[in-house]
Amino acid sequence: MKRALVTIVTAVLGVLVVAGSILAISRLDREPAYLEATPAGTIQTPQGELPHATIELSIMPNTSADYPGPSGGVNALIENNGVEQNEGWPFYWPSTSLKLPAHTAITVTVKQYDGGTAPWNPYWAKVHGTVGGTMTVNGKDVTEIKPADLGHTFTIHQYPQAGQDNLFVSVPMIAVPSNAKNEANGYPAPQVITFTFITGGPGEYVWNCEDPCGDSYQDFGGVMQARGWMSGRIVVA
Numbered sequence: 731m732k733r734a735l736v737t738i739v740t741a742v743l744g745v746l747v748v749a750g751s752i753l754a755i756s757r758l759d760r761e762p763a764y765l766e767a768t769p770a771g772t773i774q775t776p777q778g779e780l781p782h783a784t785i786e787l788s789i790m791p792n793t794s795a796d797y798p799g800p801s802g803g804v805n806a807l808i809e810n811n812g813v814e815q816n817e818g819w820p821f822y823w824p825s826t827s828l829k830l831p832a833h834t835a836i837t838v839t840v841k842q843y844d845g846g847t848a849p850w851n852p853y854w855a856k857v858h859g860t861v862g863g864t865m866t867v868n869g870k871d872v873t874e875i876k877p878a879d880l881g882h883t884f885t886i887h888q889y890p891q892a893g894q895d896n897l898f899v900s901v902p903m904i905a906v907p908s909n910a911k912n913e914a915n916g917y918p919a920p921q922v923i924t925f926t927f928i929t930g931g932p933g934e935y936v937w938n939c940e941d942p943c944g945d946s947y948q949d950f951g952g953v954m955q956a957r958g959w960m961s962g963r964i965v966v967a
């Protein structure tokens with residue numbers, strides 16, 4: 731009888747350990763919920779008339795009551811350490827997980843509220859992979875900005891692989907001037923950046939910031955290595 735009990739307890743403990751490990755791993759993996767592009771009719775592009783969709787993002791310099799920032803997964807673990815390691819970290823908002831329709835012109839509007847850091851390579855201050863090779867900064871068409879004015883980048887990529895189209899888009903997010911005053915909401919007036927790119931067939935991609943806005947090694951640690959802040963996933967479906 732006692733032996734049977736020990737066997738049962740041992741088996742139950744084993745199940746609990748496995749279930750706990752799976753839960754811990756899935757917490758680590760959890761990414762913000764997908765933000766879906768909004769259909770917006772059709773648009774003329776160099777590839778002819780295509781379906782059009784839009785998506786709106788903001789880059790916040792720090793969290794606040796109105797912009798609490800990513801809270802699940804990796805970030806929750808950082809906060810649970812009892813030390814607010816993500817205090818003052820910039821982040822893309824409302825999500826770093828994006829869902830985009832296939833074979834569609836996607837117009838992204840970004841309100842950029844953060845200051846700047848020059849990139850290690852001026853390549854990241856140039857526009858790559860958009861329709862016309864341009865973006866707009868506060869309504870003006872440009873193909874690049876001064877590297878010293880870079881705040882962040884929005885860079886979509888994935889290693890070439892069978893079964894999905896290549897997608898490479900990189901757009902420099904111009905910084906708010908360092909002497910900009912905060913408005914009533916606690917943030918300076920944003921730089922407004924728009925750009926349009928064309929998705930291929932269905933696929934899974936990642937994106938990240940290529941401006942060294944973090945800390946540690948080459949300033950690519952901290953916020954730069956925490957999913958949900960300066961990097962995320964893109965599904966084209």
Ligand SMILES: [Cu+2]
Pocket residue numbers: 881882883939940941942943960
């Ligand atoms: Cu960044």
